[in-house]
Amino acid sequence: MDNLCIAMAKGRLAKEAVKLFRQAGYDLPENMLKSRKLIFEIESEKLEIILVKPADVPIYVEYGTADLGIVGKDTLLEENRNLYEVLDLKYGVCEFALAGLPDRKDTLLERKVATKYPDFTRRYFRSRGEPVEIIKLNGSIELAPLTGLADTILDIVETGRTLKENGLVVYESIRDLSARLVVNKVSMKTRQQEIETIIEALDQVVNGDDENA
Amino acid sequence: MNAFVEGVRDILPAELRKRRTIYQTIREVFEANAYREVITPTLESLELYAGVEGLVDKSEMFKVVDDKGQILVLRPDLTMPIARLAASRFQDSPRPLKFSYLSSAFQSKNSQSLSLKEKTQAGVELIGSASLESDLEMILLLLKTMKKVGVAEPLIDIGHADLINEIFADLKIAEGEKNELRRLLAAKNKIGIKNYIKDIELTEDAEKVLLRLPSLFGDPKKVVKELENMPLSAETKKALKNLEELFNKLEVFEALKHITFDPMLISRHGYYTGLIFKGYAKGYSNLLASGGRYDNLTEKFGLEEAAVGFALEIENLLDYLNRTENFSENLQKRFLIAYQDQSDLKLAYELAEDLRNAGFVTEVYNNADKEYLDFQQVDFEIYLKSDMLELKQYGGEITEIERNQKEALEYLILNKIEEWE
Numbered sequence: 001m002d003n004l005c006i007a008m009a010k011g012r013l014a015k016e017a018v019k020l021f022r023q024a025g026y027d028l029p030e031n032m033l034k035s036r037k038l039i040f041e042i043e044s045e046k047l048e049i050i051l052v053k054p055a056d057v058p059i060y061v062e063y064g065t066a067d068l069g070i071v072g073k074d075t076l077l078e079e080n081r082n083l084y085e086v087l088d089l090k091y092g093v094c095e096f097a098l099a100g101l102p103d104r105k106d107t108l109l110e111r112k113v114a115t116k117y118p119d120f121t122r123r124y125f126r127s128r129g130e131p132v133e134i135i136k137l138n139g140s141i142e143l144a145p146l147t148g149l150a151d152t153i154l155d156i157v158e159t160g161r162t163l164k165e166n167g168l169v170v171y172e173s174i175r176d177l178s179a180r181l182v183v184n185k186v187s188m189k190t191r192q193q194e195i196e197t198i199i200e201a202l203d204q205v206v207n208g209d210d211e212n213a
Numbered sequence: 214m215n216a217f218v219e220g221v222r223d224i225l226p227a228e229l230r231k232r233r234t235i236y237q238t239i240r241e242v243f244e245a246n247a248y249r250e251v252i253t254p255t256l257e258s259l260e261l262y263a264g265v266e267g268l269v270d271k272s273e274m275f276k277v278v279d280d281k282g283q284i285l286v287l288r289p290d291l292t293m294p295i296a297r298l299a300a301s302r303f304q305d306s307p308r309p310l311k312f313s314y315l316s317s318a319f320q321s322k323n324s325q326s327l328s329l330k331e332k333t334q335a336g337v338e339l340i341g342s343a344s345l346e347s348d349l350e351m352i353l354l355l356l357k358t359m360k361k362v363g364v365a366e367p368l369i370d371i372g373h374a375d376l377i378n379e380i381f382a383d384l385k386i387a388e389g390e391k392n393e394l395r396r397l398l399a400a401k402n403k404i405g406i407k408n409y410i411k412d413i414e415l416t417e418d419a420e421k422v423l424l425r426l427p428s429l430f431g432d433p434k435k436v437v438k439e440l441e442n443m444p445l446s447a448e449t450k451k452a453l454k455n456l457e458e459l460f461n462k463l464e465v466f467e468a469l470k471h472i473t474f475d476p477m478l479i480s481r482h483g484y485y486t487g488l489i490f491k492g493y494a495k496g497y498s499n500l501l502a503s504g505g506r507y508d509n510l511t512e513k514f515g516l517e518e519a520a521v522g523f524a525l526e527i528e529n530l531l532d533y534l535n536r537t538e539n540f541s542e543n544l545q546k547r548f549l550i551a552y553q554d555q556s557d558l559k560l561a562y563e564l565a566e567d568l569r570n571a572g573f574v575t576e577v578y579n580n581a582d583k584e585y586l587d588f589q590q591v592d593f594e595i596y597l598k599s600d601m602l603e604l605k606q607y608g609g610e611i612t613e614i615e616r617n618q619k620e621a622l623e624y625l626i627l628n629k630i631e632e633w634e
Contacts, residue, residue, distance in 0.1 A: 064498020084401040186498045189370050189473055192431050
């Protein structure tokens with residue numbers, strides 16, 4: 001049978017993921033991420049690892065091109081795909097928050113919210129029953145309130161340093177985020193043993209022994 | 214002009230040939246098992262589908278308005294129309310009713326990975342039988358159909374629609390918490406469950422069960438055994454006993470190796486009432502089939518009766534077979550006949566007919582160039598000349614055949630081809 005395929009979110013999350021797998025006893029080359037390769041066959045572990053953009057991890061896993069994926073909860077919430085989310089890997093910890101200038105006045109019209117996460121933002125404000133205008137941006141979200149493009153931003157906040165340096169404050173924390181292990185729904189059934197072995201090994205590293213309560 | 218519609222597609226000859234092989238196999242299996250095929254209309258009334266909870270969201274159906282202002286839909290599913298048939302035209306017919314179908318269903322948004330708006334489904338419905346044997350029959354029939362079309366290692370994941378509700382009742386889960394917990398359990402989201410139950414009141418036993426459920430699936434007998442040892446009510450255990458009996462029967466048929474059990478298997482179709490199941494192939498990550506028991510569906514038409522059925526997702530099946538190259542295709546050889554002299558036109562047609570009767574695809578065409586031969590995938594060319602007949606293998610041998618005995622021409626041609634092959 002084919003090797004089990006794991007999609008990892010390129011960048012910091014993948015680096016941590018490789019570290020995690022190595023800690024769990026998997027023989028991944030230590031500096032595999034230094035090359036520009038996007039696909040790695042690890043024959044000794046019967047694994048194939050592919051590096052994709054964070055937002056694409058849930059897509060690769062839902063379509064079953066990858067059996068497993070490692071990706072931030074922020075991406076999962078935004079993409080809202082049909083997957084099994086099986087493990088909190090407890091790194092890449094941050095939160096979704098609303099932020100803006102310290103002296104925000106209530107606007108006469110709909111509140112304008114700039115974000116990289118338009119779908120999550122839409123669902124969030126809909127659940128609160130608040131009508132908003134959502135402006136999708138692709139980066140430097142902090143600029144939106146400073147330039148007057150939007151009065152509020154919805155973004156991930158880790159230490160709050162970027163906000164602070166730009167004179168912004170958190171209005172409201174929405175929820176905690178971290179990296180998650182996700183599994184394709186069919187693979188979970190058709191390759192249960194191989195996948196469970198991986199989940200257990202990673203669980204052991206992340207949570208230690210106390211988890212089996 | 215942009216004449217392309219997203220989510221629908223043309224089916225071209227190469228694909229259609231493969232489809233037909235699959236269609237034929239499936240139809241043969243269904244008919245041999247006494248499931249007679251019906252074709253229901255493409256257009257159905259919106260009312261048929263409206264109000265069936267969890268079937269298809271209203272917004273995901275294609276709506277058409279007829280000349281009287283009535284709203285119709287392109288059928289989003291094929292089980293409802295058959296339930297309608299059973300409760301109307303076959304109301305007084307002896308039970309059980311056995312029907313099969315092979316048609317397309319239309320949905321504007323398709324949750325399946327191959328995001329087609331028109332997808333082909335082939336399935337059976339067994340109406341008017343509530344027995345365990347009919348559940349067994351469905352599972353075995355699905356396994357057999359998948360194997361026959363070329364699924365090397367079919368896998369059927371079995372669940373029970375009521376199990377989760379029974380378990381919730383046993384654990385005294387409050388009404389307001391059920392939906393979220395059901396969603397988390399269906400997603401096997403252990404982290405989510407852990408966080409969620411932190412804030413709600415639960416017994417220690419209930420917590421334990423809820424945290425175990427996300428990873429409790431797989432080997433049917435093991436899973437049943439573990440569930441039986443959980444603090445669950447007699448009623449829940451009765452549902453489990455039924456499943457266990459089904460698994461035992463499947464074992465007798467040596468089919469248990471193809472079965473997994475997931476107590477938290479939840480179907481998108483809200484109409485299922487008991488057994489639910491999904492068909493997969495080892496190594497392929499898309500759904501190939503789904504089915505289950507829907508004992509309340511015909512109630513809508515004033516006739517409540519037990520029913521069970523399944524549907525194969527033909528596009529996913531094709532995708533799987535294409536990847537694994539498990540097509541069992543019988544490729545016919547193709548001939549092209551050309552002639553030099555107008556007086557040979559009749560001979561060309563007669564010879565073509567002879568070859569067709571012998572099982573070859575044959576066309577008569579005089580101006581074929583290489584591009585045309587390629588496109589039509591012609592294997593052999595026959596060129597009728599005044600004194601002889603030229604037989605040419607595509608990109609290969611050439612030979613001349615005497616044409617004085619007309620009756621023996623076909624025989625001589627086929628002999629030569631056999632010699633070449």
